[in-house]
Amino acid sequence: MQPRMAFCNRCRGMRVGCNKRYVLHRILCKQWLGDSSRLGSLAVLTAVLFVAFPEPNASVLSTQRPEEPVQEPSFQTTVMSVGPAVHSVEAFLTNHGVGQANCTRLASSIVNSARKYNLDSRLIASIIIVESRGNPFAISDRDAIGVMQIHLPTWGYAADREGINLFKIEDNIDFGARILKNYISQFGVWEGVKRYNGFFAEDSTSEQSAQDYVQKVQRLYEFQPAPFPNPISSKENEVSRNLFPYGR
Incomplete structure (x- = not known):
């Protein structure tokens, strides 16, 4: 006007x-x-x-002093420490066919969740590549959604109760990393990865599919024998229970 x-x-x-x-x-x-x-x-x-x-x-x-810029040293320190890790994960994702559109956002979320749950960011990235190639809107025929393919029949109730948007990259990766941490704490790294894929010891038909899945993740991760300790202390069990107060 x-x-x-x-x-x-x-x-x-x-x-x-x-x-x-x-x-x-x-x-x-x-x-x-x-x-x-x-x-x-x-x-x-x-x-x-x-x-x-x-x-x-x-x-x-003459008596007015120029306004001094606001300093945020703690934030700058965080950026400096996280930056190289994010760049490394971003390069890893790009080298394995993840599109550029969300690559930085994916890498940042992976690093943050890995640090939050004390996981290897490269392991999370390898699982994401196998599960969805980083597609935040991926939906499988097994009703699993998002970049980490969260299985709705198993985890949908907990996600809904906590207000988690599984199509949002940050929410999906954080929730998926929490699920992965829960399984690793109980069963060890690669047995935990098998459970993440849906393996149940009582269901013999899931064994081959889960084993194939683990091998795909290991090839991406460049697996070497026994880099991690296997299960689990009573303290880790307590941490595992605290990760999911609402249960499966």
Whole structure:
């Protein structure tokens, strides 16, 4: 919308509204000072002008100190420490066919969740590549969704109760990492990865599928024998129970 303009032979052109030039025009050129009843209005308007349009003198300027920039050392420290790890995971994802559109966001979420749950970020990234190639909207025929293919019949209730959006990259990776940590704490690393894929010891038909899945993850991860300790202390069991207060 174009501003309204006014013209005065004395004041020339000006914008209509609450601005210094227009208010002075109304005071001086419209003869508001014609009777004593309007002197109060003049005083009020003059005060408003001084408040709204202050013009500090040289002495005021000389005593003012320039505003110092706000420093956030803790945030900068976090960025510096996380940065190289994020770049490393991002390169790993890119080298294995994950699209550029969400690669940085995926890498950042992987690193944050890995640190939160004390997991290897490369392991999480390997699982994501096998599960979805980093597609946040992936949906399988087994009703698993998102980048880490969270299985809705198993985990949907917990996700809904906690207000987790499984199509959001950060939420999906954090929840998936929590599930993975739970299984690893109970069964060890690669047995935990098998459970993440849906393996149940009571179901012999799931053994071959789960084993194939683990091998795919290991090939990406460049698995070497026994890099991790196998299960589990009673303390780890307690941590595992705390990860999912609502159960499976």
